Structure formats: C-alpha cells, structure tokens
Amino acid sequence: MATIFYSSLIGALFFFGPALAAIAIRRSLAIPWQLLLLGVCLVYGVFPLLLAWGGLSLAESYGCEADITMYECPRNAALGDWVTGMTFAHWGAIITIPSGLLGAIGLIISIVLKAARSQAGEPASANSAAAFYRSRRHKVIAGVCRAVAQRLSLSVLGVRIGTIALTLVAPGFGGLLYLWVWLAFPLEPVSSSFEPPTYEG
16 A cells, blocks of 8 residues: 555656646646746756755754764754755655656747747637546536546446545545646536537446
C-alpha cells in the first residue's frame, strides 16, 4: 500500500507542470493567466532547492551541526528535524525541475501561438481545444465520468465504479486525475442538444 501511495505521489509531482500547461491549452486561457501559470511552473521547479537553501540558512543561524544524515540543533532540539527535512528536500528537484520545465515549455508555446493568433485577428474560442465536454445534464459531481463513458462508449456506472475504486486504491493519483479532468475539460455548451448513446448498464 505504501508503494502505491509513494508511486502515486511521485507521478503527481512529475505531472504537475505538464498538467498546468494542458489545462491552460485546453481551456484556451487568456495570456495573463498563462503567464501566471508559467510563473507557478518556474517556482515549482526550483522549490526544493529554495527549501534546501532555507534549511542550510536555518542550520547556520541556530548553530546546528550535521551528524551523518541528521542535523542537531543545541539551542532547539525540535528544530533539528525541520532543518534535516528542509536540507534534504533538494532531492525532490530530480522530479520538480523536469516537471516545471516541461510545463513552462508548453505554456511558452501556447502563449506565443495565442499572441500570434491575436495579432492575426483570429477569433479565440474558449472551448476550441476541448476533445470532449463534461456532461452538463447528467452529472453527480462534475460530469467527468459521463464524459469519459460517452467518449469511450462505456457504461456510466462502470466508469463511476472504476473511478471510486481507483480513488480508494491510489487516492493521490485517482483524486488528482479526476481533478485534472474537471479543470481541463469544459462543460458542454448550453445549446448542445445531442449526446452520443451511452450504455447505462
């Protein structure tokens, strides 16, 4: 169980940057919002290094000394655990730097293309990049399961049971995947009256 949890956590940390870029692209967000997400990706990439630098600064300020893998702080014993955790956080950069970099590249490309379309006078459609829409009329929470069922011609009940099972087995991965689909794909247009047949069984 612990292996599944940590695998889900590592996967979520790695796909954070690309997921932000995908949300910006699929939702066709305005350039200021994409610039904000670009800043988030850049900060996310270097955050473990900033955390480690903060830990080393704390260790120096409080006279903490390294003992193989632990820091001991004579003035404040409880501070040693915090300094140790912060100092060794730099290993997280192995995951966050590639993730932040991929997200930043995707956002930069999206911003450049959006700016070029804007200069060319092309109309921007907020939902033009959507592969499918979340169901507006048949939803329990956000219409995600109904959209997946329609797209893949599956049973809505089966998709919902699978979603619940995935969330229970791998809460980090299942929950974040559901949240990402919720954010990345818009609701179907109000004027949309046609829905592909879906198996309800």
